[in-house]
Amino acid sequence: MGINLKIFVICHGEEDLKNRCLKVIGYPDVRIKEDPLRIIRAVRFNLMYGLKFDETLKKAMVANRFLLSKLTVAKIKSELAKIDNYKVDQAQKEKLFAQFAIANLVGVIK
Template structure:
């Protein structure tokens, strides 16, 4: 796992202080959109994804007033100050049989293995409480090069979950990045798979766009 030059941990000091005061053990990493946007020097980061070695049951021992609606998936939601925090037990996923959800989840304690289930390299950058950056998929390099690159085999990952096609274009749009060439080919080869998704899920992803899709993109993706 790549250990890069550290980040300014003052940004997330309140969050890690809360974690240290609440949980007597366990590993915790901020990951996903918060780390990506922080490295892009974006302001107003409120949604915080935390990958942890703790299970939902272990979190519940020390954090009683959280939302445990999805605890069977290893997901716990909690509000802290201005932040909406999602704790997710690190996991390995297998076989997407319904084009959206893995048929099997295995809880693990390795951020390296956890990173392989994530969609794009720029969303698999982990910050620890000591100010270290773990970058197992070289997401920082892709951030610097303004590239959207999928983790793993592009054809396989797109077929697993066609919503990743719309997500790729959302990040391309919002960040003004380019889609990496092998990912673009996989999108062209498999964009018809989008029609297997529910209309509600497609619209939900479109509404997450900070910049609306152009007419050309809507026609290209047939959404």
């Protein structure tokens, strides 16, 4: 945000928001390896705001979903609580949780 409370959007972000498309800055594979929690966050943004995954992001999420097992239980619980506190399409949630191996974590942490 600038001093005049304007939001500055870089990397064509404004266009992506208009198109309801979720992307990451840089290479999705690298970004997810830096922080696998981004997979769960991306799913949350899809469920809460109806943002579609950019195809390269989606591929990186699938390819790196095994990294979710490296996250701490506290981080996973925190992110899942944000999803649970918001009314989301349950069928879509189940589909995405299965697709990105989040469903495997739910049974382990509860």
